Amino acid sequence: MPHVVPATSAAIQQAATILRASGVVAFPTETVYGLGACTFNERAIDLVYTIKGRPADNPLIAHVIDSNQAREIVAAGAWDDRCELLASRFWPGPLTLVLPKSSRVPHQATAGRSTVAVRSPRHPVARSLLGSLGEPVSAPSANRSGRVSPTSAQHVLDEFENVAEARDLIILDGGACEVGIESTVLDVSTAKPRILRHGSVTLEQLRSTIGAVESPDIRTQHASPGTAQSHYAPATRAELIASADLPEILRRYAGNGVQCVALVQQSPQVVAPHAWIAMPRDAATYAHDLYQCLREADAIGADRIIIECPQGEDDLWRAIRDRLRRAAAGG
Ligand code: TXA
Numbered sequence: 001m002p003h004v005v006p007a008t009s010a011a012i013q014q015a016a017t018i019l020r021a022s023g024v025v026a027f028p029t030e031t032v033y034g035l036g037a038c039t040f041n042e043r044a045i046d047l048v049y050t051i052k053g054r055p056a057d058n059p060l061i062a063h064v065i066d067s068n069q070a071r072e073i074v075a076a077g078a079w080d081d082r083c084e085l086l087a088s089r090f091w092p093g094p095l096t097l098v099l100p101k102s103s104r105v106p107h108q109a110t111a112g113r114s115t116v117a118v119r120s121p122r123h124p125v126a127r128s129l130l131g132s133l134g135e136p137v138s139a140p141s142a143n144r145s146g147r148v149s150p151t152s153a154q155h156v157l158d159e160f161e162n163v164a165e166a167r168d169l170i171i172l173d174g175g176a177c178e179v180g181i182e183s184t185v186l187d188v189s190t191a192k193p194r195i196l197r198h199g200s201v202t203l204e205q206l207r208s209t210i211g212a213v214e215s216p217d218i219r220t221q222h223a224s225p226g227t228a229q230s231h232y233a234p235a236t237r238a239e240l241i242a243s244a245d246l247p248e249i250l251r252r253y254a255g256n257g258v259q260c261v262a263l264v265q266q267s268p269q270v271v272a273p274h275a276w277i278a279m280p281r282d283a284a285t286y287a288h289d290l291y292q293c294l295r296e297a298d299a300i301g302a303d304r305i306i307i308e309c310p311q312g313e314d315d316l317w318r319a320i321r322d323r324l325r326r327a328a329a330g331g
């Protein structure tokens with residue numbers, strides 16, 4: 001069975017040794033936990049795909065210690081002034097840049113694409129692991145494909161405890177993730193930078209750093225395979241519902257003998273047979289708690305998860321609603 005170990009410096013050294021020996025390890029980042037392999041090791045990258053059950057066409061993010069290491073895995077000349085500005089403002093942190101890749105990066109790590117996604121995490125455990133290894137680490141979120149991303153070591157254990165290929169997996173425990181949702185993904189492989197996934201680094205922040213940035217409706221674009229309609233899905237069927245419709249919907253379900261767990265921000269009019277979980281009112285705390293709450297909702301074992309759609313105009317709310325829509329597309 002996979003095992004959780006406190007992220008002491010000895011454990012981090014051991015994790016680096018495992019990566020060097022073509023193994024995989026799970027480790028915390030400030031966004032979510034990752035399942036990492038050495039970027040240049042094709043066999044280890046294959047193992048990441050196997051453990052996750054990830055489709056072979058969905059590329060991975062390479063985690064680097066800094067922009068110098070990023071330059072080593074992107075094509076010559078690809079790291080331009082825009083990248084320099086973005087990295088100096090947002091790295092280390094939750095911003096991923098998509099750039100033409102260097103031939104050093106095996107096609108396994110980019111699912112055959114000519115681009116590579118790269119980010120420098122700020123979590124001290126991730127940084128210490130990258131520092132010990134001295135090489136980039138390709139890591140998707142440490143969940144089974146399509147499921148809710150893990151924001152604690154226990155979540156990673158819950159995901160993989162029954163996966164045969166993960167029986168020796170070490171999970172470095174660095175506590176609960178600070179941000180709670182995945183990094184913003186920005187495609188800078190073309191003249192017009194474009195957001196492929198919303199996150200806590202906002203469109204406004206990106207625009208104020210490099211000027212024009214496109215933000216297409218992520219629901220209708222297919223530039224990033226990982227932005228499939230259904231993603232981040234709990235096992236229980238989930239629905240995203242406007243606040244005003246909540247009482248009526250819950251009444252109707254109760255009448256039909258359907259038990260719900262409602263994730264609500266407003267003081268709840270939720271009564272038996274339904275259960276409820278109180279969601280935070282500010283965006284940063286909502287993002288931080290979201291995946292934990294979806295997992296708790298799953299554990300209640302109700303027939304349906306009903307999520308009150310949070311209002312709020314700023315970009316972090318937008319990123320949160322994006323995750324909620326995908327969670328609700330899973331049923
Ligand atoms: O916060 C995060 O980004 C976390 C932590 C562990 O760093 N990682 C993460 O990885 O969320 P993953 O694999 O779950 O999501 C990576 C996203 C996917 O939507 C994938 O399709 C996209 O990045 N992506 C990766 N490489 C790409 C590329 N070359 N072109 C376009 N999209 C890419």
Ligand code: MG
Pocket residue numbers: 140141149
């Ligand atoms: Mg993921």
